Amino acid sequence: MKRRRLDLAQVPANVGKGVDDRYKVATPLRGLLNKVFPDHWSFLLGEIALFSFVVLLLSGVFLTLFFDPSMKEVTYDGPYTALRGVDMSAAYASSLHISFEVRGGLFMRQMHHWAALLFMASIVIHMARIFFTGAFRKPREANWTIGIILFLLGFFAGFTGYSLPDDGLSGTGLRIASAIMLSIPVIGTWMSAAVFGGEYPGEFIIGRFYIAHVLLIPGGLLALISVHLGLVFAQKHTQWPGPLRTNDNVVGERMFPRYALKQGGFFMAVFGTIALLAGLFQINPIWLFGPYLASAVSSASQPDWYVMFMDGLVRLMPAWQIDFPIGDGYVLPPLFWPAVVGLGALFTLPMLYPTIEARRTKDKGSHHLLQRPRDAPERTGVGAMAFTFFTIATLSGANDVIADKFHISLNAMTWAGRIGLLVLPPLAYYISVRVCLGLQQHDREVLAHGVETGIIRRNPDGRFEEVHQPLGPVDDHGHPIPLDYIGWVVPKKMNRVGALAPAIKGFFFPVETLPEAPVSPAVPSVTGPSAREEITSGR
Amino acid sequence: MTVTQDGAHGAGTKPVDVNDPKLSRFDIVREGARRDDIEIVTYESQFQGTNSKAEKRVVRNIALLFMISGLAAAAFVVFFIVWPWEFELGHTMSDYYTPILGISLGISLFALGIAILAWAKKLLPHEVSIQDRHNKPSSDEDRLITGQTMAYLVDELGVQRRPLLKGAIALGLAPLGVAAAAPLLGGLIENPHKDSEPFMYHTGFDPVPNNGQLVRLTREDGSPVRPDDVSVGGQITVFPGIPGGATNKYADSPTLLVHLRAQDAQDAREATEADKINKGGMWGNYVAYSKICTHAGCPASLYEQQTNRLLCPCHQSQFLITDNARPIFGPASRRLPLLPLEVDEEGFFVAASDYPEVIGPDFWERP
Numbered sequence: 001m002k003r004r005r006l007d008l009a010q011v012p013a014n015v016g017k018g019v020d021d022r023y024k025v026a027t028p029l030r031g032l033l034n035k036v037f038p039d040h041w042s043f044l045l046g047e048i049a050l051f052s053f054v055v056l057l058l059s060g061v062f063l064t065l066f067f068d069p070s071m072k073e074v075t076y077d078g079p080y081t082a083l084r085g086v087d088m089s090a091a092y093a094s095s096l097h098i099s100f101e102v103r104g105g106l107f108m109r110q111m112h113h114w115a116a117l118l119f120m121a122s123i124v125i126h127m128a129r130i131f132f133t134g135a136f137r138k139p140r141e142a143n144w145t146i147g148i149i150l151f152l153l154g155f156f157a158g159f160t161g162y163s164l165p166d167d168g169l170s171g172t173g174l175r176i177a178s179a180i181m182l183s184i185p186v187i188g189t190w191m192s193a194a195v196f197g198g199e200y201p202g203e204f205i206i207g208r209f210y211i212a213h214v215l216l217i218p219g220g221l222l223a224l225i226s227v228h229l230g231l232v233f234a235q236k237h238t239q240w241p242g243p244l245r246t247n248d249n250v251v252g253e254r255m256f257p258r259y260a261l262k263q264g265g266f267f268m269a270v271f272g273t274i275a276l277l278a279g280l281f282q283i284n285p286i287w288l289f290g291p292y293l294a295s296a297v298s299s300a301s302q303p304d305w306y307v308m309f310m311d312g313l314v315r316l317m318p319a320w321q322i323d324f325p326i327g328d329g330y331v332l333p334p335l336f337w338p339a340v341v342g343l344g345a346l347f348t349l350p351m352l353y354p355t356i357e358a359r360r361t362k363d364k365g366s367h368h369l370l371q372r373p374r375d376a377p378e379r380t381g382v383g384a385m386a387f388t389f390f391t392i393a394t395l396s397g398a399n400d401v402i403a404d405k406f407h408i409s410l411n412a413m414t415w416a417g418r419i420g421l422l423v424l425p426p427l428a429y430y431i432s433v434r435v436c437l438g439l440q441q442h443d444r445e446v447l448a449h450g451v452e453t454g455i456i457r458r459n460p461d462g463r464f465e466e467v468h469q470p471l472g473p474v475d476d477h478g479h480p481i482p483l484d485y486i487g488w489v490v491p492k493k494m495n496r497v498g499a500l501a502p503a504i505k506g507f508f509f510p511v512e513t514l515p516e517a518p519v520s521p522a523v524p525s526v527t528g529p530s531a532r533e534e535i536t537s538g539r
Numbered sequence: 540m541t542v543t544q545d546g547a548h549g550a551g552t553k554p555v556d557v558n559d560p561k562l563s564r565f566d567i568v569r570e571g572a573r574r575d576d577i578e579i580v581t582y583e584s585q586f587q588g589t590n591s592k593a594e595k596r597v598v599r600n601i602a603l604l605f606m607i608s609g610l611a612a613a614a615f616v617v618f619f620i621v622w623p624w625e626f627e628l629g630h631t632m633s634d635y636y637t638p639i640l641g642i643s644l645g646i647s648l649f650a651l652g653i654a655i656l657a658w659a660k661k662l663l664p665h666e667v668s669i670q671d672r673h674n675k676p677s678s679d680e681d682r683l684i685t686g687q688t689m690a691y692l693v694d695e696l697g698v699q700r701r702p703l704l705k706g707a708i709a710l711g712l713a714p715l716g717v718a719a720a721a722p723l724l725g726g727l728i729e730n731p732h733k734d735s736e737p738f739m740y741h742t743g744f745d746p747v748p749n750n751g752q753l754v755r756l757t758r759e760d761g762s763p764v765r766p767d768d769v770s771v772g773g774q775i776t777v778f779p780g781i782p783g784g785a786t787n788k789y790a791d792s793p794t795l796l797v798h799l800r801a802q803d804a805q806d807a808r809e810a811t812e813a814d815k816i817n818k819g820g821m822w823g824n825y826v827a828y829s830k831i832c833t834h835a836g837c838p839a840s841l842y843e844q845q846t847n848r849l850l851c852p853c854h855q856s857q858f859l860i861t862d863n864a865r866p867i868f869g870p871a872s873r874r875l876p877l878l879p880l881e882v883d884e885e886g887f888f889v890a891a892s893d894y895p896e897v898i899g900p901d902f903w904e905r906p
Contacts, residue, residue, distance in 0.1 A: 030571050030574075030575065031575050034571060034572050034575045034577055034670075035575075035670070036577055036668045036669070036670035073786075079625065079626045079627070079628075080626065080628075081628050087786075100625075100626040101625070101626070103619070103624055104619060104624070104636075104640060106636075106637050107636075107637045107640045107641060110637065110641075139674075171787075172837055172853065175790075175835065175836040175837060176835045176836065176837065176853065178836060178900070179834070179835035179836040179899075179900035180835070182900050182901070182902040183900065183901065183902065184903070185903045186903055187903075188902045188903050189731040189732075189739060189902050189903070189904065190728065190729075190730075190731060192731075192902075193728075193729040193730070193731040194727045194728050194729055195727075197727075197729060198729050198731075198738070199738040199739075199790075199791075200790055200791075200836075201787050201790055235674075236670075236672055236674070244580070244667075244669060247672075247674075248671065248672050248674060249669050249670060249671055249672055250669070250670045250671075250672055251667060251668070251669050252667075252668065253666045253667075253668060254572070254577065254579075254666065254668050257659075257663055258659050258663045258666055261655055261656075261658060261659035261663070262655075262656060262659040262660065264655050265651075265652045265653070265654070265655030265656035265657075265658075265659060266652065266656065267652070268648050268649070268651045268652030268655060269648070269649055269652030269653065269656070270652075271648045271652070272644070272645045272646070272647070272648030272649030272650075272651075272652055273645070273649070275640075275641050275644040275645040275648055276641055276642065276645030276646075276649070277641070278637075278641050279637055279638045279639070279640055279641005279642055279644070279645060280638055280641050280642070292787065293787065294787050294789075294790035294791070294792075294793055294831070294838065295759075295776050295778070295785075295793030295830060295838050295840070296838060296840065297837050297838050297840055297852055297853065298852065299841060299852040300852075301852060301853065311853075311854070314835065314854050314870060315854045315855055315869070315870060316870075317870045318870070319856075319866055319869065319870055319871055319872035320872065321872035321873065321901070328904075328906040329905075329906055330903050330904060330905075331901055331902075331903065331905055332903070333834075333872060333873075333900065333901035333902070334834075334870055334872050335834060335835060335870065335900065335901070366674060368672060368674060399855070400852065400855060410855055411868055414855060414868070414869065
């Protein structure tokens with residue numbers, strides 16, 4: 001019998017055939033491999049959130065292997081002598097166990113916490129990018145809403161995780177959470193009793209938070225992240241305007257080979273950054289705080305940074321209690337306004353923003369080209385206002401630390417926060433709108449007259465004038481023909497049009513080829529103006 | 540390099556027969572891209588010719604980065620296993636266990652990341668591709684057909700024509716929906732008012748569960764407190780002298796016992812005597828207030844001896860001890876409840892009764 005020879009070169013082709021016979025993947029796979037992605041550094045901010053989430057899942061699974069979500073009282077008998085003999089919950093004891101008695105446990109715990117902080121930070125920065133460039137406009141309103149829900153879920157994931165070790169700080173956070181629930185009119189005590197299983201703190205809360213932290217919230221995050229990415233994929237990514245780019249195409253790189261490789265490298269870089277942070281910078285040293293005691297708290301007890309805005313709002317709220325003199329009397333405590341109404345508004349108002357803007361500008365079109373923040377001054381102003389508000393609230397969440405370190409009166413810090421919260425956001429709005437309009441004007445000026453060269457020339461009639469380098473063609477008298485603004489960066493310095501490039505590039509190594517002068521983005525796109533979206537001043 | 544003039548993508552290249560043996564692999568790739576409405580406008584090497592010096596340099600650097608990554612990863616594994624890691628008190632090698640893990644793993648991952656990025660950015664050809672976005676909505680005909688199909692579905696079910704079904708569905712589904720929610724809600728809901736004495740209104744100092752005996756003020760370790768134990772101007776945190784009184788089971792009970800200086804005590808006494816509820820609550824120059832902040836429930840534990848202010852470190856509410864612990868700054872709107880003091884026959888402090896006012900954060904039905 002003749003043995004069939006195995007042709008190794010044919011193996012991939014045969015496997016491919018076999019797979020396609022069964023699953024019919026060749027056509028969709030080709031589309032996937034070929035999919036074109038536009039490229040810009042600001043499109044990578046959301047990726048950081050995604051990659052941190054992966055690190056969170058990996059490190060979190062490790063932690064679950066050792067954590068005991070129980071409020072059973074135990075006496076500590078571990079290697080950390082300062083706490084030996086102290087009564088504490090099993091949850092806190094097992095967190096100490098992870099930190100001191102599990103090989104690499106502290107590293108994993110710190111990695112988990114740092115990844116969480118980075119996750120929330122990159123979500124906020126990514127949201128700012130989406131907002132200021134108008135990427136939330138039709139058809140992407142739903143994805144904007146999902147993004148906000150993701151922030152909210154991250155917020156609760158962070159809070160539940162912060163509470164699990166049951167150390168001094170996390171217990172204080174829980175106490176405040178219970179007070180916030182109690183402040184809700186009518187159902188307050190019922191809600192707190194339902195969450196804590198009766199009186200605060202009860203015996204259930206760590207177990208309940210644990211299942212929320214490791215199953216319910218991550219499940220929600222995973223599902224929504226999938227939808228979020230799926231929508232980005234299906235609707236195709238937005239792109240900046242520029243040469244060749246229109247509202248109906250995507251200019252960039254195919255998924256393979258370059259784009260996917262870059263994503264992989266970026267993931268490794270993010271992962272590496274988290275590992276460095278986790279190894280070098282201590283975070284949440286729970287053994288210093290001791291077990292939670294209802295009677296003990298230290299000054300400078302701050303929550304994680306993304307909760308600080310809420311803490312700040314609560315600190316700044318004046319003591320306005322509303323009494324309802326009906327029957328035995330009912331009260332609405334001041335805590336209700338910043339913590340429940342404030343938090344609710346901070347999440348619902350951004351969700352409504354795309355609708356509000358579309359209605360205000362009567363804009364029903366689909367937008368796939370991004371806007372530079374200066375081209376939509378009002379939106380940029382609103383964003384600046386929101387971020388000023390957020391920043392003041394966050395700083396006020398640390399106002400006791402600031403007061404202590406800078407020797408300022410604490411009461412003065414509170415008043416500064418109260419006044420700042422009302423005065424600075426409108427000021428930020430006004431300033432950013434003026435800055436946007438000024439930048440627009442300068443763009444138009446350079447397009448009309450050319451780049452300032454810094455060369456002063458004296459005319460025969462004695463006048464001095466600066467020589468301008470036209471960006472486009474000139475007319476018969478040598479005056480530049482004004483160019484249209486296409487919504488992208490206008491070169492404003494001579495080295496941006498290639499004047500200095502060779503000198504810099506050859507500093508360490510000789511230049512092998514003369515660099516191509518960058519194609520001026522100000523040159524009108526070859527596709528002609530008809531295919532572009534109209535760029536307006538936004539006013 | 541070609542540039543389209545009309546925006547019809549994939550038009551830069553003509554369709555080709557992919558079975559043509561003369562085609563290069565890239566020709567086939569380009570044809571595949573064309574079929575996906577992609578025009579590869581530019582795809583050119585970043586180097587002049589093959590094996591240029593510059594290319595070799597880049598390749599060397601990337602190879603070096605991979606090596607660094609591998610070395611650091613190996614170092615991570617070695618450190619993970621052999622570095623002394625068990626915590627010991629004092630300055631030991633184990634202090635550096637976490638940093639050394641972070642540095643080695645960080646370098647490994649970072650070098651790998653940079654290597655891959657450099658490969659993509661420096662070695663792979665520069666590319667500009669244009670893909671049609673296909674962002675037109677479905678055609679009017681398709682919309683019509685789908686809409687009609689859905690309307691047809693509704694027609695076929697005939698709910699409109701069969702009102703009995705309509706009612707039956709409502710009656711059948713609504714209870715089922717409630718049934719799905721019932722276990723969760725039913726299991727979780729606890730009536731906070733179910734006890735004859737709801738927990739919001741009493742603390743560990745309540746003499747009733749203590750067989751009617753007045754509850755002593757004790758320290759954290761359970762030892763009772765005599766008036767002499769608190770020096771003038773001093774303060775201590777006290778707990779109800781009942782089993783587990785200092786634990787989180789009685790999280791609402793921690794109390795601050797203050798021994799005021801004579802002049803301050805005079806002020807405080809005048810203030811409490813003038814108050815309907817707090818009247819007679821002081822014992823000598825001693826006064827006790829709930830430590831649980833009426834704002835958000837943190838322990839208001841920073842006592843400023845000079846000004847007799849009690850500050851809550853969570854949200855900086857400030858209470859004036861010499862004036863019925865009235866809130867004088869910050870977000871708290873309600874004074875701290877006073878625990879009426881007495882001294883029993885053995886000379887230890889006891890609570891004359893439970894707090895006359897509700898302790899802790901405010902809630903809707905607080906009387």
